[in-house]
Amino acid sequence: xxxxxxxxxxxxxxxxxxxxxxxxxxxxxxxxxxxxxxxxxxxxxxxxxxxxxxxxxxxxxxxxxxxxxxxxxxxxxxxxxxxxxxxxxxxxxxxxxxxxxxxxxxxxxxxxxxxxxxxxxxxxxxxxxxxxxxxxxxxxxxxxxxxxxxxxxxxxxxxxxxxxxxxxxxxxxxxxxxxxxxxxxxxxxxxxxxxxxxxxxxxxxxxxxxxxxxxxxxxxxxxxxxxxxxxxxxxxxxxxxxxxxxxxxxxxxxxxxxxxxxxxxxxxxxxxxxxxxxxxxxxxxxxxxxxxxxxxxxxxxxxxxxxxxxxxxxxxxxxxxxxxxxxxxxxxxxxxxxxxxxxxxxxxxxxxxxxxxxxxxxxxxxxxxxxxxxxxxxxxxxxxxxxxxxxxxxxxxxxxxxxxxxxxxxxxxxxxxxxxxxxxxxxxxxxxxxxxxxxxxxxxxxxxxxxxxxxxxxxxxxxxxxxxxxxxxxxxxxxxxxxxxxxxxxxx
Numbered sequence: 001x002x003x004x005x006x007x008x009x010x011x012x013x014x015x016x017x018x019x020x021x022x023x024x025x026x027x028x029x030x031x032x033x034x035x036x037x038x039x040x041x042x043x044x045x046x047x048x049x050x051x052x053x054x055x056x057x058x059x060x061x062x063x064x065x066x067x068x069x070x071x072x073x074x075x076x077x078x079x080x081x082x083x084x085x086x087x088x089x090x091x092x093x094x095x096x097x098x099x100x101x102x103x104x105x106x107x108x109x110x111x112x113x114x115x116x117x118x119x120x121x122x123x124x125x126x127x128x129x130x131x132x133x134x135x136x137x138x139x140x141x142x143x144x145x146x147x148x149x150x151x152x153x154x155x156x157x158x159x160x161x162x163x164x165x166x167x168x169x170x171x172x173x174x175x176x177x178x179x180x181x182x183x184x185x186x187x188x189x190x191x192x193x194x195x196x197x198x199x200x201x202x203x204x205x206x207x208x209x210x211x212x213x214x215x216x217x218x219x220x221x222x223x224x225x226x227x228x229x230x231x232x233x234x235x236x237x238x239x240x241x242x243x244x245x246x247x248x249x250x251x252x253x254x255x256x257x258x259x260x261x262x263x264x265x266x267x268x269x270x271x272x273x274x275x276x277x278x279x280x281x282x283x284x285x286x287x288x289x290x291x292x293x294x295x296x297x298x299x300x301x302x303x304x305x306x307x308x309x310x311x312x313x314x315x316x317x318x319x320x321x322x323x324x325x326x327x328x329x330x331x332x333x334x335x336x337x338x339x340x341x342x343x344x345x346x347x348x349x350x351x352x353x354x355x356x357x358x359x360x361x362x363x364x365x366x367x368x369x370x371x372x373x374x375x376x377x378x379x380x381x382x383x384x385x386x387x388x389x390x391x392x393x394x395x396x397x398x399x400x401x402x403x404x405x406x407x408x409x410x411x412x413x414x415x416x417x418x419x420x421x422x423x424x425x426x427x428x429x430x431x432x433x434x435x436x437x438x439x440x441x442x443x444x445x446x447x448x449x450x451x452x453x454x455x456x457x458x459x460x461x462x463x464x465x466x467x468x469x470x471x472x473x474x475x476x477x478x479x480x481x482x483x484x485x486x487x488x489x490x491x492x
Contacts, residue, residue, distance in 0.1 A: 030334070044410060070287055175330075197481070209264050211293055211473075216254060247454075426468040430461075433457070
């Protein structure tokens, strides 16, 4: 037994060392990956400076710039409980497991311990077995032939097969798995960025609708007062019933706005509940009493366009997807070359279980083999072409993703800058509309004008009040969209 073992181990050692040396010294076929060139502007075309600081570092926890504690509570809960974010985290775990599987292919791909027991009986009526038994009747030859006897067979062993990674097929597979793992992490970060922006967007909508409800309620009270004045004058004979009916029409029209705003708010809160990973609820414990649209920060850091290549998770994901596909070209190219394999098996075999541990029961085999699918070259070459075309597609998608990212930043930036100017003008318009209502009421009481002037003034006031709130909300949403376009919020 020692001599047999030394023979097998010597054979495996000689072949394993020589082939391993070739494997680790072997080349890696396929292209060496280089990031695709993407068109990136040198600076933002929207006006920077003042409210928007180009080149400044983007705040990771950007939602704190609104100074709203309720928004901070919602963001913290969403990071912990959102189900889409948890699913994205599980996809990272899957990608990590796939990489471990790819690394395992560098070692013997087939490794198994075997064991078996069989019991067999040879038929006494087999041709040859019976004649032998008949011709030697009385001499015991029939028994010697094994006819009609039962035999046992015991065996156990270890089988292994190792395909040498001579052309880098398995190393390219690991390279692809590494890139896929990075892409999965970038996807998780992208889900997080979108989640935080969606929470902030929905929160701004809720506060905007609450403030618009307050505006509608204030205008309802003012219009009820105007209706009372019109009734008093009508009953005193100072005006016609037309004034009363006009006042009623405006009042009921304004009251009809309130249910629609309440519906929208309820739907927004329901959306917010789902983002927080819970069934639709009132969220009163998190939102608190009705509030106002969060104030936008006076300044926003926007960095430079080149920052998007490392900050935006979707840009990084697109780049890693292209890297993974580049490695797959090498995997497909390696199939064009012959593959070399080292196989071996050692074991014990005996007719009786007690003999299984004896040295004479030891058996072994081993040797190299190669495979070269020369007749499949048409299929293999076209597979290389397929993988290369797929890489070109992903590289093109990466460049497009970079362009879209820059466009989204520009759109949000101009919305923030020009929207702030619009808010200033509307604030003055609201002040003028309120003053016009006061003047028209005084003149109507004194009989210097008819009710039409009050009607027009109150309609303008309602419109301007509501538009100011909506515009302030739009500016806040532009800031949220800007941070989302900049890729803020994923930093750990």
